[in-house]
Amino acid sequence: MNRGQQIFAFFTLFFCLSSTQAAPISFTKLSGVAGGSPASTAIYMADLSGIGLSNILSVTINDDSRGLGGATGQFSGFDLDAIILSNTLCTTASCAAGLTGLSVFDYINGVLFTPGVQRAPVNSKLFGTNLSGDGVDNAVATLGVFDGNSTVAIPGAAGFLSMGDLGKLSFNLTSALSTAGLYLYIGEVGDNGEVAASAIEVSDRPVGVSEPAPLMLFALAGLLLAWTRNLNKTGR
Template identity: 35%
Template sequence: MKTNLLAGITFAATLLTTIASHAATVSPVFTDEGIDTTGTATSTRMYRADLTGLGLSKIGSVTLKDSNSGVGGSSGIYSGFDLDAVFLDVDGLLSTDTDRYYANSFLFTAGTTRSGSYAGPSPSGGPTNGSSDATTVDESWATLNDIDGLYFSTGSLTFGDGGILTAIFSPEITVGSSLFLFAGEVSGDPGETLTGLVEISDTTPVSAVPLPAALPLLAGSLGLFGMVSARRKRTAG
Protein backbone atom coordinates (compact mmCIF):
# COMPACT_ATOMS: atom_id res chain seq x y z
CA MET A 1 0.00 0.00 0.00
CA LYS A 2 2.81 2.40 0.92
CA THR A 3 4.60 1.54 -2.30
CA ASN A 4 1.49 2.27 -4.36
CA LEU A 5 0.90 5.57 -2.56
CA LEU A 6 4.50 6.65 -3.05
CA ALA A 7 4.34 5.69 -6.70
CA GLY A 8 1.08 7.61 -7.06
CA ILE A 9 2.51 10.75 -5.49
CA THR A 10 5.59 10.48 -7.71
CA PHE A 11 3.33 10.09 -10.74
CA ALA A 12 1.31 13.17 -9.74
CA ALA A 13 4.41 15.28 -9.18
CA THR A 14 5.81 14.18 -12.52
CA LEU A 15 2.54 15.09 -14.23
CA LEU A 16 2.54 18.58 -12.71
CA THR A 17 6.15 19.07 -13.75
CA THR A 18 5.34 17.89 -17.26
CA ILE A 19 2.45 20.35 -17.51
CA ALA A 20 4.75 23.18 -16.44
CA SER A 21 7.44 22.13 -18.91
CA HIS A 22 4.99 22.46 -21.80
CA ALA A 23 4.37 26.15 -21.08
CA ALA A 24 5.12 28.39 -24.04
CA THR A 25 7.72 31.04 -23.23
CA VAL A 26 8.87 33.96 -25.40
CA SER A 27 11.14 36.98 -25.01
CA PRO A 28 9.59 40.27 -26.21
CA VAL A 29 11.40 43.26 -27.66
CA PHE A 30 11.07 46.54 -25.76
CA THR A 31 10.99 50.11 -26.95
CA ASP A 32 12.05 53.03 -24.77
CA GLU A 33 8.99 55.20 -24.04
CA GLY A 34 10.98 57.86 -22.22
CA ILE A 35 10.51 59.32 -18.75
CA ASP A 36 6.99 58.89 -17.41
CA THR A 37 5.06 62.06 -16.60
CA THR A 38 1.72 60.48 -15.64
CA GLY A 39 2.62 59.14 -12.20
CA THR A 40 4.26 60.50 -9.07
CA ALA A 41 7.69 58.96 -9.63
CA THR A 42 10.83 61.05 -9.26
CA SER A 43 12.13 59.93 -12.65
CA THR A 44 11.09 56.56 -14.09
CA ARG A 45 11.91 55.44 -17.62
CA MET A 46 9.15 53.26 -19.08
CA TYR A 47 9.70 50.39 -21.50
CA ARG A 48 6.93 48.91 -23.64
CA ALA A 49 6.67 45.56 -25.47
CA ASP A 50 3.98 44.51 -27.95
CA LEU A 51 2.72 41.05 -26.93
CA THR A 52 0.70 40.36 -30.07
CA GLY A 53 2.26 38.28 -32.82
CA LEU A 54 4.42 36.30 -30.38
CA GLY A 55 2.40 33.10 -30.69
CA LEU A 56 0.79 33.32 -27.25
CA SER A 57 -2.97 33.34 -26.75
CA LYS A 58 -2.79 34.26 -23.06
CA ILE A 59 -0.36 35.61 -20.48
CA GLY A 60 0.11 33.79 -17.18
CA SER A 61 3.37 35.25 -15.94
CA VAL A 62 6.13 37.73 -16.71
CA THR A 63 9.67 37.05 -15.49
CA LEU A 64 12.20 39.89 -15.30
CA LYS A 65 15.89 39.30 -14.64
CA ASP A 66 18.70 41.60 -13.65
CA SER A 67 21.55 41.45 -16.16
CA ASN A 68 24.07 40.57 -13.41
CA SER A 69 26.53 42.86 -15.16
CA GLY A 70 27.46 44.70 -12.00
CA VAL A 71 26.75 47.93 -13.88
CA GLY A 72 23.86 50.23 -13.08
CA GLY A 73 22.15 50.97 -9.83
CA SER A 74 24.10 51.82 -6.70
CA SER A 75 25.66 49.67 -4.00
CA GLY A 76 24.23 47.77 -1.06
CA ILE A 77 20.44 47.51 -0.97
CA TYR A 78 20.22 49.42 -4.29
CA SER A 79 22.42 47.02 -6.29
CA GLY A 80 21.09 46.02 -9.70
CA PHE A 81 17.90 46.82 -11.56
CA ASP A 82 15.33 49.00 -9.77
CA LEU A 83 11.80 48.17 -10.92
CA ASP A 84 9.18 50.85 -10.35
CA ALA A 85 6.17 49.17 -11.98
CA VAL A 86 5.13 46.27 -14.20
CA PHE A 87 1.71 45.71 -15.77
CA LEU A 88 -0.17 44.66 -18.90
CA ASP A 89 -2.01 47.31 -20.89
CA VAL A 90 -4.55 46.98 -23.70
CA ASP A 91 -4.10 50.19 -25.70
CA GLY A 92 -0.39 50.68 -25.03
CA LEU A 93 -0.87 54.24 -23.80
CA LEU A 94 0.44 55.47 -20.46
CA SER A 95 -2.08 58.30 -20.52
CA THR A 96 -4.92 55.82 -19.81
CA ASP A 97 -5.00 53.41 -16.88
CA THR A 98 -8.48 51.84 -16.89
CA ASP A 99 -7.36 49.14 -19.34
CA ARG A 100 -4.45 47.84 -17.27
CA TYR A 101 -3.98 44.38 -15.77
CA TYR A 102 -1.90 44.05 -12.62
CA ALA A 103 -0.16 41.01 -11.16
CA ASN A 104 -1.94 39.11 -8.39
CA SER A 105 1.28 37.95 -6.74
CA PHE A 106 5.04 37.74 -7.19
CA LEU A 107 7.86 35.21 -6.97
CA PHE A 108 11.20 36.79 -6.07
CA THR A 109 14.80 35.71 -5.70
CA ALA A 110 17.11 38.50 -4.58
CA GLY A 111 20.49 38.78 -6.26
CA THR A 112 23.76 39.69 -4.61
CA THR A 113 24.48 43.13 -3.23
CA ARG A 114 27.63 45.16 -3.78
CA SER A 115 29.86 46.41 -1.02
CA GLY A 116 29.91 50.09 -0.24
CA SER A 117 27.22 52.50 0.89
CA TYR A 118 23.62 51.58 1.69
CA ALA A 119 24.43 48.34 3.48
CA GLY A 120 21.49 46.07 4.32
CA PRO A 121 19.07 45.27 5.65
CA SER A 122 16.81 47.66 3.75
CA PRO A 123 14.08 49.76 5.41
CA SER A 124 11.60 47.19 4.04
CA GLY A 125 13.44 44.46 5.95
CA GLY A 126 15.05 42.45 3.16
CA PRO A 127 18.47 42.42 1.51
CA THR A 128 17.34 44.83 -1.23
CA ASN A 129 15.07 47.86 -1.29
CA GLY A 130 11.43 46.77 -1.54
CA SER A 131 11.96 43.21 -0.34
CA SER A 132 10.95 41.90 3.08
CA ASP A 133 13.37 38.96 2.79
CA ALA A 134 15.42 37.26 0.08
CA THR A 135 12.36 35.62 -1.51
CA THR A 136 9.51 38.03 -0.74
CA VAL A 137 8.43 41.37 -2.18
CA ASP A 138 7.11 43.89 0.34
CA GLU A 139 4.18 44.89 -1.86
CA SER A 140 3.13 47.78 0.38
CA TRP A 141 6.63 49.26 0.03
CA ALA A 142 7.44 48.40 -3.58
CA THR A 143 3.93 49.17 -4.98
CA LEU A 144 4.71 47.59 -8.36
CA ASN A 145 1.20 48.43 -9.62
CA ASP A 146 1.96 52.16 -9.60
CA ILE A 147 4.50 54.40 -11.31
CA ASP A 148 5.60 56.05 -8.08
CA GLY A 149 9.23 55.17 -7.43
CA LEU A 150 11.17 57.72 -5.39
CA TYR A 151 14.94 57.96 -5.30
CA PHE A 152 16.37 55.86 -2.44
CA SER A 153 12.92 55.42 -0.96
CA THR A 154 9.54 53.76 -1.50
CA GLY A 155 7.75 52.73 -4.67
CA SER A 156 10.17 50.26 -6.22
CA LEU A 157 11.91 46.89 -5.89
CA THR A 158 15.67 46.51 -6.28
CA PHE A 159 16.62 43.11 -7.72
CA GLY A 160 20.23 42.82 -6.59
CA ASP A 161 22.80 41.66 -9.14
CA GLY A 162 21.30 38.62 -10.90
CA GLY A 163 17.96 38.91 -9.08
CA ILE A 164 14.77 37.52 -10.61
CA LEU A 165 11.12 38.57 -10.28
CA THR A 166 8.09 36.74 -11.70
CA ALA A 167 4.78 38.60 -11.84
CA ILE A 168 1.80 36.22 -11.73
CA PHE A 169 -1.45 36.94 -13.60
CA SER A 170 -4.20 34.61 -12.40
CA PRO A 171 -6.46 33.93 -14.16
CA GLU A 172 -4.37 34.31 -17.29
CA ILE A 173 -4.92 37.42 -19.44
CA THR A 174 -6.13 36.80 -22.99
CA VAL A 175 -3.99 38.26 -25.77
CA GLY A 176 -6.49 39.98 -28.06
CA SER A 177 -5.85 42.24 -31.01
CA SER A 178 -3.87 44.57 -28.75
CA LEU A 179 -1.90 43.89 -25.55
CA PHE A 180 1.31 45.45 -24.26
CA LEU A 181 3.70 44.95 -21.36
CA PHE A 182 5.05 47.98 -19.51
CA ALA A 183 7.98 47.98 -17.11
CA GLY A 184 9.53 51.01 -15.45
CA GLU A 185 13.10 51.58 -14.29
CA VAL A 186 13.77 54.00 -11.45
CA SER A 187 16.23 56.85 -12.16
CA GLY A 188 15.55 57.04 -15.89
CA ASP A 189 19.03 55.80 -16.80
CA PRO A 190 18.76 54.39 -20.35
CA GLY A 191 21.97 52.38 -19.94
CA GLU A 192 20.24 49.12 -18.98
CA THR A 193 17.82 47.58 -21.47
CA LEU A 194 15.17 44.95 -20.74
CA THR A 195 15.36 43.18 -24.09
CA GLY A 196 16.58 39.62 -23.55
CA LEU A 197 16.04 39.86 -19.80
CA VAL A 198 12.26 39.32 -19.79
CA GLU A 199 10.33 36.12 -20.47
CA ILE A 200 6.58 35.87 -21.06
CA SER A 201 4.77 32.59 -20.31
CA ASP A 202 1.22 31.52 -21.14
CA THR A 203 0.86 29.62 -17.85
CA THR A 204 1.11 30.34 -14.14
CA PRO A 205 4.20 28.73 -12.56
CA VAL A 206 3.38 25.53 -10.64
CA SER A 207 5.19 26.94 -7.59
CA ALA A 208 2.72 29.84 -7.58
CA VAL A 209 -0.35 27.57 -7.33
CA PRO A 210 -1.60 27.59 -3.70
CA LEU A 211 -1.86 24.17 -2.04
CA PRO A 212 -5.71 24.09 -1.94
CA ALA A 213 -5.83 24.88 -5.66
CA ALA A 214 -3.22 22.22 -6.38
CA LEU A 215 -5.06 19.50 -4.44
CA PRO A 216 -7.59 18.76 -7.23
CA LEU A 217 -4.68 18.30 -9.62
CA LEU A 218 -2.96 15.98 -7.18
CA ALA A 219 -6.16 14.05 -6.43
CA GLY A 220 -6.94 13.71 -10.11
CA SER A 221 -3.44 12.48 -10.81
CA LEU A 222 -3.63 9.93 -8.00
CA GLY A 223 -7.02 8.78 -9.27
CA LEU A 224 -5.63 8.33 -12.75
CA PHE A 225 -2.70 6.38 -11.36
CA GLY A 226 -5.11 4.17 -9.37
CA MET A 227 -7.18 3.42 -12.47
CA VAL A 228 -4.06 2.43 -14.39
CA SER A 229 -2.82 0.28 -11.50
CA ALA A 230 -6.20 -1.47 -11.12
CA ARG A 231 -6.40 -2.15 -14.85
CA ARG A 232 -2.94 -3.72 -14.77
CA LYS A 233 -3.98 -6.01 -11.90
CA ARG A 234 -7.12 -7.17 -13.75
CA THR A 235 -5.08 -7.80 -16.87
CA ALA A 236 -2.52 -9.78 -14.90
CA GLY A 237 -5.30 -11.77 -13.19
Protein backbone atom coordinates in the same frame (compact mmCIF):
# COMPACT_ATOMS: atom_id res chain seq x y z
CA MET B 1 -5.55 1.29 -33.50
CA ASN B 2 -2.29 -0.02 -34.99
CA ARG B 3 1.15 0.20 -33.41
CA GLY B 4 2.10 3.35 -35.31
CA GLN B 5 -1.05 5.08 -34.11
CA GLN B 6 -0.29 3.96 -30.54
CA ILE B 7 3.20 5.45 -30.67
CA PHE B 8 1.85 8.68 -32.14
CA ALA B 9 -0.77 8.90 -29.38
CA PHE B 10 1.89 8.32 -26.72
CA PHE B 11 4.14 11.11 -27.92
CA THR B 12 1.16 13.45 -28.35
CA LEU B 13 0.17 12.77 -24.74
CA PHE B 14 3.73 13.23 -23.52
CA PHE B 15 4.10 16.54 -25.33
CA CYS B 16 0.78 17.93 -24.12
CA LEU B 17 1.52 17.08 -20.49
CA SER B 18 5.17 18.10 -20.32
CA SER B 19 5.64 21.11 -22.58
CA THR B 20 5.80 24.67 -21.30
CA GLN B 21 5.45 27.60 -23.65
CA ALA B 22 7.47 30.73 -22.88
CA ALA B 23 8.39 33.64 -25.08
CA PRO B 24 11.14 36.26 -24.67
CA ILE B 25 9.90 39.74 -25.48
CA SER B 26 11.48 42.93 -26.76
CA PHE B 27 10.67 46.42 -25.55
CA THR B 28 10.36 49.88 -27.01
CA LYS B 29 11.43 52.76 -24.79
CA LEU B 30 8.72 55.41 -24.53
CA SER B 31 9.56 59.09 -24.80
CA GLY B 32 9.89 61.13 -21.62
CA VAL B 33 10.03 59.96 -18.02
CA ALA B 34 7.54 59.46 -15.19
CA GLY B 35 7.65 58.69 -11.48
CA GLY B 36 7.39 60.42 -8.14
CA SER B 37 9.79 63.02 -6.77
CA PRO B 38 12.42 63.12 -8.14
CA ALA B 39 10.78 61.72 -11.32
CA SER B 40 13.24 59.77 -13.45
CA THR B 41 11.44 56.53 -14.35
CA ALA B 42 11.93 55.26 -17.89
CA ILE B 43 8.94 53.26 -19.15
CA TYR B 44 9.25 50.49 -21.71
CA MET B 45 6.43 48.90 -23.71
CA ALA B 46 6.15 45.44 -25.31
CA ASP B 47 3.41 44.51 -27.79
CA LEU B 48 2.43 40.95 -26.84
CA SER B 49 0.05 40.32 -29.74
CA GLY B 50 2.79 38.88 -31.97
CA ILE B 51 4.76 36.69 -29.57
CA GLY B 52 3.21 33.38 -30.68
CA LEU B 53 1.16 32.71 -27.54
CA SER B 54 -2.62 33.05 -27.50
CA ASN B 55 -2.69 33.88 -23.79
CA ILE B 56 -0.32 34.42 -20.87
CA LEU B 57 -0.35 33.41 -17.20
CA SER B 58 3.01 34.69 -15.96
CA VAL B 59 5.72 37.29 -16.47
CA THR B 60 9.37 36.83 -15.40
CA ILE B 61 12.17 39.39 -15.11
CA ASN B 62 15.77 38.15 -14.93
CA ASP B 63 18.19 40.93 -13.97
CA ASP B 64 21.43 40.95 -15.93
CA SER B 65 22.52 44.53 -15.32
CA ARG B 66 25.84 43.42 -13.74
CA GLY B 67 26.61 46.75 -12.13
CA LEU B 68 24.78 48.93 -14.65
CA GLY B 69 23.38 52.02 -12.96
CA GLY B 70 25.97 52.20 -10.21
CA ALA B 71 23.76 51.96 -7.10
CA THR B 72 25.07 49.85 -4.21
CA GLY B 73 23.78 47.97 -1.17
CA GLN B 74 20.02 47.72 -0.87
CA PHE B 75 19.56 49.57 -4.19
CA SER B 76 21.62 47.12 -6.29
CA GLY B 77 20.33 45.70 -9.56
CA PHE B 78 17.17 46.34 -11.54
CA ASP B 79 15.07 48.99 -9.78
CA LEU B 80 11.49 48.16 -10.80
CA ASP B 81 9.06 51.06 -10.45
CA ALA B 82 5.98 49.26 -11.77
CA ILE B 83 4.72 46.53 -14.10
CA ILE B 84 1.25 46.58 -15.65
CA LEU B 85 -0.69 45.04 -18.53
CA SER B 86 -3.13 47.07 -20.59
CA ASN B 87 -5.11 47.00 -23.83
CA THR B 88 -4.23 50.66 -24.41
CA LEU B 89 -1.25 51.57 -26.58
CA CYS B 90 0.90 54.44 -25.27
CA THR B 91 3.88 56.06 -26.96
CA THR B 92 4.92 58.36 -24.10
CA ALA B 93 5.88 57.71 -20.49
CA SER B 94 3.27 60.17 -19.24
CA CYS B 95 0.52 58.28 -21.10
CA ALA B 96 1.62 54.92 -19.65
CA ALA B 97 1.89 56.38 -16.15
CA GLY B 98 -1.75 57.44 -16.39
CA LEU B 99 -3.04 53.98 -17.28
CA THR B 100 -5.06 51.81 -14.94
CA GLY B 101 -3.61 48.36 -15.49
CA LEU B 102 -5.72 45.25 -15.99
CA SER B 103 -6.58 43.60 -12.66
CA VAL B 104 -4.54 40.44 -13.16
CA PHE B 105 -1.52 41.09 -10.90
CA ASP B 106 -1.35 40.04 -7.26
CA TYR B 107 1.74 42.01 -6.26
CA ILE B 108 1.98 40.25 -2.89
CA ASN B 109 0.86 36.62 -3.06
CA GLY B 110 1.39 36.15 -6.80
CA VAL B 111 5.10 36.95 -6.71
CA LEU B 112 8.12 34.62 -6.66
CA PHE B 113 11.32 36.50 -5.87
CA THR B 114 14.92 35.32 -5.82
CA PRO B 115 17.03 38.20 -4.47
CA GLY B 116 20.15 39.06 -6.40
CA VAL B 117 23.57 40.00 -5.06
CA GLN B 118 24.14 43.37 -3.41
CA ARG B 119 27.15 45.49 -4.27
CA ALA B 120 29.21 46.55 -1.24
CA PRO B 121 28.41 47.93 1.25
CA VAL B 122 25.80 45.21 1.80
CA ASN B 123 22.53 45.98 3.56
CA SER B 124 20.38 43.49 5.50
CA LYS B 125 17.94 43.27 2.57
CA LEU B 126 17.13 44.84 -0.79
CA PHE B 127 14.93 47.93 -0.95
CA GLY B 128 11.21 47.29 -1.32
CA THR B 129 11.38 43.72 -0.03
CA ASN B 130 9.59 42.22 2.97
CA LEU B 131 11.12 41.72 6.43
CA SER B 132 12.87 38.50 5.40
CA GLY B 133 14.09 39.99 2.12
CA ASP B 134 12.72 37.18 -0.04
CA GLY B 135 9.42 38.75 -1.10
CA VAL B 136 7.87 42.05 -2.10
CA ASP B 137 6.70 44.66 0.41
CA ASN B 138 4.16 46.26 -1.90
CA ALA B 139 3.35 48.97 0.63
CA VAL B 140 6.82 50.30 -0.24
CA ALA B 141 7.29 49.03 -3.80
CA THR B 142 3.76 49.91 -5.11
CA LEU B 143 4.39 47.91 -8.28
CA GLY B 144 1.03 48.76 -9.84
CA VAL B 145 1.78 52.50 -10.05
CA PHE B 146 4.58 54.43 -11.79
CA ASP B 147 5.42 56.52 -8.73
CA GLY B 148 9.05 55.72 -7.87
CA ASN B 149 11.12 58.44 -6.19
CA SER B 150 14.40 58.28 -8.09
CA THR B 151 16.76 58.61 -5.14
CA VAL B 152 18.79 56.40 -2.80
CA ALA B 153 18.29 58.77 0.13
CA ILE B 154 16.62 57.40 3.26
CA PRO B 155 14.12 58.88 3.91
CA GLY B 156 13.15 59.75 0.36
CA ALA B 157 13.34 56.53 -1.65
CA ALA B 158 9.88 55.02 -2.25
CA GLY B 159 7.69 53.35 -4.82
CA PHE B 160 10.00 50.71 -6.27
CA LEU B 161 11.75 47.36 -5.73
CA SER B 162 15.48 46.71 -6.13
CA MET B 163 16.13 43.18 -7.43
CA GLY B 164 19.89 42.91 -6.83
CA ASP B 165 22.41 41.81 -9.46
CA LEU B 166 21.11 38.67 -11.23
CA GLY B 167 17.90 38.68 -9.18
CA LYS B 168 14.78 37.00 -10.54
CA LEU B 169 11.20 38.19 -10.17
CA SER B 170 8.15 36.29 -11.45
CA PHE B 171 4.50 37.25 -11.41
CA ASN B 172 1.70 34.69 -11.71
CA LEU B 173 -1.41 36.36 -13.08
CA THR B 174 -4.72 35.79 -11.32
CA SER B 175 -6.28 34.62 -14.61
CA ALA B 176 -5.19 33.84 -18.16
CA LEU B 177 -5.09 36.90 -20.39
CA SER B 178 -5.44 36.97 -24.17
CA THR B 179 -2.43 38.47 -25.95
CA ALA B 180 -4.63 40.03 -28.64
CA GLY B 181 -4.18 43.79 -28.39
CA LEU B 182 -2.22 43.38 -25.14
CA TYR B 183 0.67 45.61 -24.04
CA LEU B 184 3.15 45.13 -21.20
CA TYR B 185 4.61 48.22 -19.52
CA ILE B 186 7.64 48.16 -17.20
CA GLY B 187 9.08 51.12 -15.34
CA GLU B 188 12.78 51.38 -14.51
CA VAL B 189 13.79 53.87 -11.84
CA GLY B 190 16.74 56.09 -12.75
CA ASP B 191 16.62 55.47 -16.53
CA ASN B 192 19.85 53.45 -16.42
CA GLY B 193 19.10 50.97 -19.22
CA GLU B 194 18.41 48.05 -16.87
CA VAL B 195 15.37 46.90 -18.85
CA ALA B 196 17.45 46.59 -21.99
CA ALA B 197 20.11 44.63 -20.08
CA SER B 198 17.63 42.16 -18.58
CA ALA B 199 15.90 39.06 -19.92
CA ILE B 200 12.12 39.36 -19.67
CA GLU B 201 9.68 36.71 -20.83
CA VAL B 202 6.02 35.78 -20.62
CA SER B 203 4.52 32.30 -20.47
CA ASP B 204 1.16 30.63 -20.86
CA ARG B 205 1.93 28.58 -17.74
CA PRO B 206 2.22 29.74 -14.12
CA VAL B 207 5.71 29.91 -12.63
CA GLY B 208 6.62 27.58 -9.75
CA VAL B 209 4.04 24.91 -10.65
CA SER B 210 5.74 21.56 -11.15
CA GLU B 211 5.46 19.87 -14.50
CA PRO B 212 4.12 16.28 -14.49
CA ALA B 213 6.80 13.96 -13.14
CA PRO B 214 8.39 11.54 -15.62
CA LEU B 215 7.10 8.52 -13.69
CA MET B 216 3.56 9.87 -13.90
CA LEU B 217 3.94 10.42 -17.63
CA PHE B 218 5.18 6.89 -18.20
CA ALA B 219 2.37 5.51 -16.03
CA LEU B 220 -0.17 7.34 -18.15
CA ALA B 221 1.55 6.10 -21.29
CA GLY B 222 1.33 2.55 -19.96
CA LEU B 223 -2.38 2.93 -19.35
CA LEU B 224 -2.80 4.27 -22.87
CA LEU B 225 -0.94 1.33 -24.41
CA ALA B 226 -2.86 -1.19 -22.29
CA TRP B 227 -6.13 0.40 -23.38
CA THR B 228 -5.19 0.26 -27.07
CA ARG B 229 -4.11 -3.40 -26.75
CA ASN B 230 -7.46 -4.19 -25.19
CA LEU B 231 -9.20 -2.47 -28.09
CA ASN B 232 -7.19 -4.58 -30.52
CA LYS B 233 -8.15 -7.80 -28.71
CA THR B 234 -11.85 -7.01 -28.51
CA GLY B 235 -11.97 -5.62 -32.02
CA ARG B 236 -13.68 -2.43 -30.87
